[in-house]
Amino acid sequence: MDEGVRERKKRETRAQISEVATTLFFERGFDAVTVEDVARAAGVSKMTVFNYFLRKEDLLFDRESEGVELLRSVLANRGKKSALVALRDEVRRLVASESVFTTFDHSVLSFWKLVQGSPALRARTRELADEARDSLVPHLERPNADLVAGVIVAGWRAGYRAGLEAARQGRSAKKAAAELERVLDVTLVAARAAMRG
Amino acid sequence: MDEGVRERKKRETRAQISEVATTLFFERGFDAVTVEDVARAAGVSKMTVFNYFLRKEDLLFDRESEGVELLRSVLANRGKKSALVALRDEVRRLVASESVFTTFDHSVLSFWKLVQGSPALRARTRELADEARDSLVPHLERPNADLVAGVIVAGWRAGYRAGLEAARQGRSAKKAAAELERVLDVTLVAARAAMRG
């Protein structure tokens, strides 16, 4: 028995809450929805919500940690490549596979707008960025590892912003993705420069 | 009449509150002190505290915006220098003038410890970093300005961490400051690389 009734219900409840919450957030904006609103709409108590999600922001960023997970796995299975090259190659692969195009479609633009509209959510993105940086440091060669990790994360954020901005201006998702790739290429150069010292 | 009783009292009250608050924070830790504690100790009401300081964190970071101010003035009066060189020169000047040494003395180490011990304060430092980045962008040459600003801020943060870490390990403030300067030099190289593309 891999999954009893208990486990199943937990998974369902969690998914239910997250889904309901996301819907409400898009309808009314993050700050205008209280946790109790979410709880009521999900047919559950406020405590239960906080039982599944540590912070209110996690209701939205639930699968955002997948990004950190991907980062980790790329660095873990990089063979003889340097961390920098492995990351660059992964980005190229993503852009080539076109799966990244959906990153800059309309739905993600409104997601971005939602995030930008809430101080708490913006703060959470910053926190996630710092976490990514810290988890990156051990995979980089010793001198200046902290700086290099910071540069990479700064580059990722800048690339993301550039892509979203391009998409916001009505350019195609493909062009937006290309913009992301370009900024990341520049970032790679900068990171290498930082690594040499 | 440049300053009536009204202005003077405002200034005094504000200083009083900030001072009392800082003392309490160092005594008991940021999260263990409530705003009402601060208000009571300052002989004032809670509302008055929030009247002078928008957020609780501002009670501690009151003069932290001086840094942003310095940044602004350096960039404004840089003559023909590039923004990057102007910033590098300012850092050199600070380190040479030894005024930066006090940045890594014991009192600032405990300040740092205080900040690191509180999620709210750490979040605020991240917010300040992003604000600094955004205020930097307009002063940089066009292509990749956003990325370059991000690199500079990442470098500044990394340098600061490096200096504090050196100080924490018992090295002299002078050596810690030299460490900061070294990281910033590397950052300059990386930023230049990012600028060229």
Added chain:
DNA sequence: CAAGAAAAATAGACCCGGTCAAACTTAAAC
């Protein structure tokens, strides 16, 4: 100097995110 305008401080109620303790419900294990 007196009286009213303007600014600032106060008390108090209120909202929301988040935590805690204790009781209750439900599924698991025997």
Added chain:
DNA sequence: GTTTAAGTTTGACCGGGTCTATTTTTCTTG
């Protein structure tokens, strides 16, 4: 079917932060 443990709920509580109405204080002007 009874015990045991996990999960949920309720309700109280705390602290940051906002709002309103009231009072105190300073400034101004006649």
